[in-house]
Amino acid sequence: MSEELSLKVKNFYQEVYNQGNLDAMEEFIDVNYLRHQPPMKDVQGLAAYKAFISEVRGAYTNFNMILDEIITAGNKTVVRLTLTGKNTGKSPTIRTPPTGREIAMPACVVSTWDNGKIAEEWVYNDYLGLTYQFGVMPIITGSFE
Structure with a gap:
């Protein structure tokens, strides 16, 4: 089961996020899908998740x-990942004008699978680091010792 889930995770991220094939989501995502991504409001349902991914990819x-x-x-499944790209569109997570900057944002996604599809997720992104990369927040230097 674990090898099967790992392969499904890899296929999901490659097909949907990296290639932008939103039609493939029906193979991986439960129709009643629920996504928690603090501090944003929850994303509920397959259609809302498709819209969210489209918005993220467009940024x-x-x-x-x-x-x-x-x-x-x-x-x-728990996935530790890094989102990369150049911010040339409006980000759905950090509401600033496009910065034109390259970013690399680490994240962690905890998914619950039901009948071979993702039913619920908790997503934790490094939004503070992203604001630094966008140039919105100054980088804090120094030691906390």
């Missing part, structure tokens, strides 16, 4: 999700 030229690590346990 970055050369958009790419690099899967750094996949962990499976029972009906759960």
